[in-house]
Amino acid sequence: MPGRFVKDVWVTVLVTAVLIWIMPLLIGTYTLTVLVIYGMLGLSLGLIWGFGGILCFGQTAFFGLGAYTYAIAAINIGESTLPMILAILVPAVFAALLGAMMFYGRLTDVYLGVITLVVTLILFKFMNSTAGPQYVIGKARMGGFNGIPGFPTLNVPGDPDTYIWGDPYFYVCAVLLALVFLLVSALLRSSFGRVAVGIRENETRASLMGYDVRARKTVLFAIGAAIAGLAGALFANWAEIVTPSLFSLGQSAEIIIWCIVGGLGTRLGPIVGAAGLAYLKFLLGQQAVVDNTLITGLILVLFVLFLPKGIVPALVGLWKASFGRRPLGRIHQARRMRGGERANG
Amino acid sequence: MVEVVLETVALTMRFGGVVAADNVNFKLRARELRCLIGPNGAGKSTFFKCVAGLQTPTEGQVFMRGTETTGWMPHQIASMGVGIKTQTPNVMDELSVFENIWLAARRFHPVAEANRKAQEMVERLALGPIARSTLGRLAHGERQRVELGLVAVGDPWLVLLDEPAAGMSAEDVERMTGIIHELNRTAAIVIVEHDMQFIRSIAKTVTVFHQGAVLMEDHVDRVMSDATVRNVYLGKKA
């Protein structure tokens, strides 16, 4: 196992370096930054859904909480380091409490979906209703549907006067995504990660083996929320404003679609799906001929029908079928891969 | 007297009007091997699930090694060192044979030890050539064998097996019998079975369930020749 992780590190560093070098030649860093942030958000759901079997309809709630926590804390504290940490911790603690309630309450998957959806809706409604002057946290006014603008953005840790913005901010986000990706890889290779996949596969068997499914799901859920919270804080810094639309159901649905299109049960899939679809949305936003949501919907339908496992597993399958060893013959090999992908990717 | 490792007192389980387990008083001693038989719907699996923590009995109590475990969750019971195989296969189909067994071993051992134990079990079960195969694509008998392996790899002192021989080939059954005997050197075992040939080959004491209650509990030979038992069970089958 450690050997394989070392390989993970090298490949990730190499690929990240190449992408950081090439991508800005093709797409502006301002757009790239948000694609990277969405990639991280996709990865957060990809982790808990694809590997933990927890379908959360409200992943954007943790994204929004991270963003709001950052904005409010940054206004009160006046620099960015502690607010960044809080933006990870607050959603994680919130998710731990929510998760404990759901998993220890032995809710079925359907109710889990409903509850996460409702919590997101409540947060959306609440944030929209905070226009009045009584809604202040320290020096920060919540601002209702106008949101919170004008908070201090990311600065060099320990040096509040040196802001990180523009191209450097893109590099920071890209490196953070690579780090989170490596953390997720390490987690999935650890015993905790392997047990989590086991729980996804068969909860009853996992508990008959002696694993406390409720506790483990709660922890994984909180880890996913922490990643979403970090993405939210990065988003707040990029947009320089946080608004209730961060908690919108549309945003929630999009994250799910990213994961399906990119490939559930892989680490890379949700990142690729998120960045790809977000970029497509950006391109479509620049024209007025076809409607954006229509195209997203169409893509989802096409994928569900023709490429249900998503882009990344399909590409990996293609690669292995063309270049892989095939002692068992081509067809058998292809069949083996299809089954193996979920666990390996 | 040898220690009682499993005891139920007046265990009763009702589903609406159906009394699936009716006032069952059951005692199992350390390293005993007990078979449970009875016609379909007799309540064997219900009794079994109440002991394993998969269902909470309506009334009555369960004790394991003197500790009351009534209403415990399955993972708490399993953590005590109880190995459980349910009637319907409960395995992780998308994972490899090795991973299934490794996960069971990891619960009780650190990583290196779990690796070694899982490898040993794979070899013990002659699963070597398919150790890296995805479990879901194996034949039924092989999956049963893997499930027995992941139950055994935790070194349990109490093993509960619900219809382990169902759908197995003669060769598989023979191998399984060997493993059960091996387990039995350190563990008490409860086996629910329909396969009479298998029971004759393995059992000493047999408990007969009928309509949720214990009808008879005796040596296998006396049970098999008992008129009432033949009536409710064997008579129907033969």
Ligand SMILES: Nc1ncnc2c1ncn2[C@@H]1O[C@H](COP(=O)(O)OP(=O)(O)OP(=O)(O)O)[C@@H](O)[C@H]1O
């Ligand atoms: N969850 C449930 N809800 C309602 N009734 C149930 C439930 N589980 C079992 N029963 C009923 O309880 C009775 C006993 O069932 P059980 O599965 O324990 O029998 P069994 O002896 O294991 O039978 P088999 O040999 O077919 O496995 C049956 O009448 C069954 O219909």
Ligand SMILES: [Mg+2]
């Ligand atoms: Mg049964």
